[in-house]
Amino acid sequence: MGCGTGYLTRILSPVVTRTGHVTGLDPSPAMIGHARGRAPANCSYVVGAGQRLPFPDGSFDLVVSSLAVHHMPREARPEALRQMFRVLRPGGRLLIAEFRPPDGRLTRRLAGLLSGPAMRHDPRDLLGTMIPDAGFQVEAEGRLPNLLYHVRATRP
Numbered sequence: 165m166g167c168g169t170g171y172l173t174r175i176l177s178p179v180v181t182r183t184g185h186v187t188g189l190d191p192s193p194a195m196i197g198h199a200r201g202r203a204p205a206n207c208s209y210v211v212g213a214g215q216r217l218p219f220p221d222g223s224f225d226l227v228v229s230s231l232a233v234h235h236m237p238r239e240a241r242p243e244a245l246r247q248m249f250r251v252l253r254p255g256g257r258l259l260i261a262e263f264r265p266p267d268g269r270l271t272r273r274l275a276g277l278l279s280g281p282a283m284r285h286d287p288r289d290l291l292g293t294m295i296p297d298a299g300f301q302v303e304a305e306g307r308l309p310n311l312l313y314h315v316r317a318t319r320p
């Protein structure tokens with residue numbers, strides 16, 4: 165969800181094995197065009213928005229959204245989480261990664277000035293209770309290296 169240039173989908177391509185399939189979605193036709201131009205055989209790409217996922221119910225084992233939620237209009241985010249829940253099969257898994265600002269006050273301020281809004285939010289405030297509210301069971305969350313934060317959840 166929000167695959168951009170498809171960087172992460174290309175990393176996931178060998179992970180899902182040769183019989184698995186990765187679908188990237190992004191509202192930007194330019195991003196999708198770029199991703200399609202470099203697509204491994206088991207990856208395909210769709211122009212669309214997270215809050216209106218054009219996929220049938222229960223059609224994915226895993227939904228991944230990396231650095232995309234903060235790009236979405238605030239009011240669209242809860243619906244995007246509900247859509248991610250809808251398209252996952254029962255037992256399917258969700259992984260969301262977002263930026264987290266640096267710890268120090270000065271570096272946090274500098275990062276906010278240099279990188280714009282993406283580094284100004286605390287990922288826990290950004291995501292709030294949207295993930296459990298959409299029906300997910302949160303399994304793990306926490307910091308990752310390189311200023312990232314993740315939440316891993318399951319559709320019961």
Ligand SMILES: C[S@@+](CC[C@H](N)C(=O)[O-])C[C@H]1O[C@@H](n2cnc3c(N)ncnc32)[C@H](O)[C@@H]1O
Nearest residue numbers: 166167168171191192213214230231232235236
């Ligand atoms: C920083 S890029 C992340 C790209 C990729 N996920 C990665 O980690 O390399 C954010 C992407 O979110 C997309 N985006 C913006 N609004 C969106 C929406 N409503 N639904 C899904 N994706 C959206 C943007 O077009 C952009 O490609």
